[in-house]
């Protein structure tokens with residue numbers, strides 16, 4: 068049975084209303100159902116998956132949003148296994164391409180082989196970063212010994228203070244754009260350290276082999292969400308933005324445009340910035356309101372370019388590239404076995420999203436030609452996706468949290484607001500920012516709510 072597309076839910080009274088049908092919301096619902104509670108999942112979009120979205124290029128399914136899982140991402144892997152989705156290793160054989168300061172070079176491994184001086188500098192800065200990462204409490208970064216000091220500057224200012232050389236800065240800018248959808252100057256050092264710690268350290272965050280880019284799903288990651296939603300059946304209601312949540316001592320009332328649903332508890336799994344779309348009564352306490360106002364989403368765009376075959380492999384290249392100029396700042400080979408060649412390009416929204424689809428396509432192709440040669444100018448298909456231009460719940464992959472906002476409002480991330488509990492990858496400790504974190508927070512919130520429901524008097 069496919070999830071209901073009706074905007075009016077079948078039930079008007081349930082034990083728990085879950086807001087959002089991304090991995091956190093679906094995992095919360097799954098766990099609640101397994102404890103015997105009645106659940107409704109209300110999703111504002113006309114689809115499930117949230118920041119996981121499937122696309123297609125030359126008939127090949129691709130991930131517009133979340134793509135990779137690490138070996139240690141066991142929660143999302145378990146979920147995917149249960150619904151029959153399978154991983155494939157991220158292709159990384161051959162030499163990578165580096166385009167820096169107008170010059171093209173090739174190298175092997177994660178760290179680009181630039182000049183010896185630049186290599187030493189990258190190692191020096193990475194070591195200094197790792198030392199700071201190790202001091203951060205992944206579950207309560209704001210309570211870390213040097214939290215105030217780290218939250219008072221941006222990641223970019225810290226790179227300045229370290230006198231990072233241009234190649235180091237370029238690499239860290241790529242990291243910042245991919246992780247937080249912003250430049251290093253736009254994100255607090257503490258927020259960056261928290262996410263790096265949550266991702267298992269700098270190497271684990273950046274590596275393909277043994278790192279976070281280890282595997283991707285043949286069926287796409289949104290397919291995992293679709294299959295989980297399928298099992299939940301008409302408990303998942305699409306196209307139903309939650310506008311209002313009020314509560315008293317006995318329960319919550321959740322309002323959408325067309326329905327009012329009463330429940331004992333609500334679990335809100337939407338990204339912190341998107342909580343602004345919901346009016347809470349009584350109002351959120353100050354720190355929780357501060358989160359909504361200051362934890363803005365970063366933005367990222369992706370393009371997929373398909374060719375008859377992965378010609379770069381024949382030329383000894385892996386399809387992995389890093390650049391310091393232009394729209395495309397990183398590429399990966401996401402070709403299917405024996406099918407066409409597909410390059411995935413991460414694009415900087417500032418020099419991408421404002422252009423027409425035709426201009427965007429030619430900008431991407433121009434850069435791919437620089438990286439991979441003239442064969443890149445003749446694709447058989449092209450598609451792209453701009454997360455900042457999504458009409459509902461825009462942005463991603465993660466919040467771009469500016470200085471002071473983590474120490475000021477971070478403690479409110481998981482603190483329940485009466486009968487409203489929070490989940491979503493932002494609220495995770497370990498694996499915050501990933502699908503794995505989202506699944507873990509959904510399960511955790513469901514267990515907490517199931518436990519309090521069990522302690523309450525049965526009838527209201």
Ligand SMILES: Cc1cc2nc3c(=O)[nH]c(=O)nc-3n(C[C@H](O)[C@H](O)[C@H](O)COP(=O)(O)OP(=O)(O)OC[C@H]3O[C@@H](n4cnc5c(N)ncnc54)[C@H](O)[C@@H]3O)c2cc1C
Nearest residue numbers: 087089090091111117118133134135309463491492501502
């Ligand atoms: C471009 C990109 C690349 C990424 N790459 C990776 C990767 O390779 N690996 C990885 O692990 N992660 C990756 N991520 C991050 C990953 O997608 C997220 O961590 C994860 O999907 C978050 O799940 P979630 O359930 O916490 O939130 P979401 O997926 O954001 O789900 C929240 C849901 O709430 C809904 N919602 C919002 N407001 C309301 C409302 N008022 N009423 C009802 N519904 C509402 C939204 O529509 C959304 O569906 C990437 C993300 C992006 C955008």
